[in-house]
Amino acid sequence: MGSHHLSRELARQGHLVVHVSTPLSPLRFTGSTGSSNLTRRWREHSMGPWQVEENLVDIVPFTVVPVQGNGFLPRPVVERAVFPGLRTTLSALDMDDPDFLVIDEPLFAGLEDVLTPRRVVYRPTDQYEGRFHGAAQARLVRRADGVVATSEQVLRALPxxxxxxxxxxxxxxxxxAHVVRPASGAARIAGAVYVGAMDDRFDAAWLAEVASLAPEVPFALYGPRPPGRDWPANVTLHGPLPYDDLPDVLARYRVGLMPFRDVVQNHGRSPMKMYEYLACGLFVVSTGAVRQVSAEGAPGVWDVPDAAAAARRISELATSAQLNxxxxxxxxGKGWVGIADRLAAFLQSL
Known part of the structure; x- marks a missing residue:
């Protein structure tokens, strides 16, 4: 299983679950972006399989060869170049022949041949482009006994x-249980917040323009800093945010931002971030790139691709006396417990 959240909830239902993270490789350690996260993951790798809680074991593999070539290799990287070997590790846990192998990351293609699962389920969470991801995904779809997609857009894009x-x-x-905390009574900042990655899917240009058009609104960005951009004076870059601190940060603001570029990698994304914002009572302003945001039709959520219109909307919401x-x-109604229940029922039906 590759999802932290689903692994935890299935384990709490009484299922024996092994969560296998995407392997670390030497290339991950080049540069400084996300260095604290890499340090944590290296420490977890060094621990070997570790018991997270009852019924749940976590493994962080290491490979000397990046997994990007997996879809093309006759003997996949996950079989030949992961240390310690996944089959050996899982055999020691008596999990080399699981009832279900749920693969969330296409670059894990080949794990279905390393192990002897009763059923293989492919669970894509994004629309993938490029020959490496495409070949790996095609391999998984050919082998899968079932498919669980995180959006209709992702499902339609598959073979x-x-x-x-x-x-x-x-x-x-x-x-x-993690995000929603009892109200502290502290006043909220009349501002907007974004928490997440700032990679090539992040629309820095849109956000910078919006901020410049709403100079009275403070904008707080949490995540690895995007290189080579000058930000307006009302934008503060705080760096990566530990997950444990997420609830306290979201509870300080009134508007949550979803500043994503209109590219295929974003179209099929599942709007987990939107529900984190909503659960904390924030209004949400999005560029409209994540199609599922519009499809959900949640109250207090606006798709505003035009920067000037977005700036006006954020200014209004940031000064609202009401929470969402x-x-x-x-x-x-969007918690992981219910989602895990539906996944478990689907798996049992195969």
């Missing part, structure tokens, strides 16, 4: 066989 085998659309959810209680109520 035709994905819709010929048993399949399910199951969006990501929100960790309600209707949105928070909707988010209560």
């Amino acid at each position: 035709a066989r994905a819709r010929q085998v048993p399949h399910l659309t199951l969006p990501n959810g929100v960790d309600l 209680q209707e949105g928070a109520d909707v988010a209560q």
Whole structure:
């Protein structure tokens, strides 16, 4: 299983679950971006399989060869170049012949041949481009006994066989127990916040323009800093945010931002970030790139691709005396517990 959240909830249902992270490789350690996260993951790798909680074991493999070539290799990287070997590690846990192998990352293609699972389920969470991802994904779809996509857009983008085998659309959810905290009574900042990656899917140009057109609104960005951009004076870059600190940060603001570029990698994304914002009572302003945001029709959420219009909307919402209680109520129905229940029922049906 590759999802932290689903692994945890399935384990709490009484299933024995091994969560296998995407392997670390030497290339991950070039540069300084996300260095604290890499240090943590290296420490977890060094621990070997470790018991996270009852019924749940976590493994962080290491490979000397980047997994990007997996789809083309006759003997996949996950079999030949991961240390310690996954089959050996999982055999020691008596998990080399699991009832279900759920693969969330296409570059893990080949793990289905390393192990002897009763059923293989492919769970794509994005629309993937490029020959490496494409070849690996095609390999998984050919082998899969079932497919669980996080959006209809992702499902439609898969090879035709994905819709010929048993399949399910199951969006990501929100960790309600973690994100929602009792009100502290502290006043919220009349500002906007973004928490997440600032990679090539992040629309820095849109956000910089929006901020410049709303100079009275403070904008707080949490995540690895994007290189080579000058930001308006009302934008503060705080760097990566530990997950444990997420609830306290979101509770300080009134508007959550989803500043994503209009590219295919974003179109099929599941709006987990939207539900994190909503669960904390924030209003949400998005560029409209994540199609599922519009499809959900959640209260207090606006798709505003035009920067000037977005700046006006954020200025209005940031000074609102009300929280987005209707949105928070909707988010209560999007927790991982219910999503895990649906996934477990689907797996049992195969």
